[in-house]
Amino acid sequence: MSLTIKIDRVALDTIVQQNHPKRIVFNAPDGLLRETRAIAQELESSYDLQAIVIADPTYGSCDTVDGDAQRLGADVAFHIGHNVTVKKFGKITYSIDAVDDVSFATVTQKASDLLKDGGIKRAGLATFAQHVPELSRVSEILERNEISAVIGKGMGQLHDGQIFGCEFYPAFNIRDKVDVMLLLGQSMFHALGLCLSTGKPTYMLDPYLNEVINVSSVAEERLKKAVLSVYKAREAYRFGVIIGLKEGQIMTDQSLKLKKELESFGKVVQLIALREITADRINAMTDIEAFVQTGCPRISVDGYNFGKPVLSVPQTDALLRLLSGNEVSMEMFERKHWL
Ligand code: SF4
Structure with missing residues (x-):
């Protein structure tokens, strides 16, 4: 089955017609880059404007490029595909x-049979940007099968039932009312985050392969590795604290x-700033034995091999507790937000 994602052209054209920009900039996740580039070319043909696509990696709504777009001389920028409640970012980004x-x-019928x-x-139901409109339909099917379906209220940038890879408010807030969590969509990334943040058995409902996958054992593996990194970091003397340089990630305080x-x-600590936290950049700083980072927490959780500890904020909190003489909690990721 081919992917069926569609970018909201009506909203795009409306903004162009209202603002009459001379230059526009796009950024989009890789899965939408091809369609985004096609739209950029169409808009150049239809309107009197220039369109530039920033093709750097784009993973979340933290990845807006308002500053870059202004430096490129744009009047308007479009951040595609993260479907947040906020419609405008920075000065010129929609x-x-x-x-x-x-x-x-x-x-969903398959999942209902399995749950019964x-x-x-x-x-509890949760999903990421592209499938939010499907939540109510899935809920109806579950209820017809006598399974009570709960969708948590949205908060901040999140719609009802929506999660990011690092923000889980709607799902976290209903975790005491449900036995399991269901993630709508083909995304192990989101399903693992949902499982770790709610502490609930979690199933991924993949509509493309028609599969219902229990992700709990994979989540447990990730958790064990994350805990191991905390224990390794305890032994380190020289630390780097990495500030993410992406627009929505900068957390200097x-x-x-x-x-x-x-x-x-008693640790020796240096502040570092990075746009992309990669093994190459980490290994370039040979004298630093361990890092903590306030950029994207998933970099520390999703199995990247940095060769030395690179801790997310929940892991860093666990490390600080460990250094104070407490044990590392296996519930360290059971939080609404990992930053
Ligand atoms: S910080 Fe990471 S998990 Fe959070 S929105 Fe950005 S890319 Fe996604």
Whole structure:
């Protein structure tokens, strides 16, 4: 089955017609880059404007390029596909939705049968940007199968039932009302985040392969590795605290606070800033034995091999507790937000 994601052209054209920009800039996740480039060319043909596509990696709504777009002389920038409640970022950036209209009917029926066989009566629903409109339809199917379906209220940038890879408010807030969590969509990344943040058994409903996948054992593996990194970091003397340089990631105050806290345990700490946290950049700083980072927490959780500890904020909190003489909690990721 081919992907069925569509970018909201009506919103795009409306903004162009209202603002009459001379130069526009786009950025989009890789899965939408091809369509975004096609739209950029179409807009150049239809309107009197120049269109530039920034093709750097784009992973989340933290990845807006308002500053870059202004430096490129743009009047308007479009950030594609993260479907947040906020419609404008920075000075010139508009968030443009992209929706996937693939049906979840078949896979939801399959999940209902599986849950019923397991005696499960209450399921929490969550999904990422592209499938938010499907939540109510999935809920109806579950209810018809006598499974109570709960969708958490949206908060901040998140719509009802929506999660990011690092923000889980709607799902976290209903975790005591459900037996399991269901993630709508083909995304192990989001399913693992959902499982770790809610602490609930979690199933991924993949509408493309028509599969219902229990992700709990993979989440447990990730958790064990994350805990191991915390114990390794305890032995380090020289630390780097990395501030993410992406527009939605810059957390200077929190990074300074972590630096001070690590220093209070006798660690030597340097502040570092990076746009992309990669093994190459980490390994270029050979004298630093361990890093903590306030950029994207998923870099520390998703199995990247840096060769030395690179801790997310929840892991850093666990490290600070460890240095104070407490054990590392296996529930360290059970939080609404990982930053
Ligand atoms: S910080 Fe990471 S997980 Fe959070 S929105 Fe950005 S890319 Fe996604």
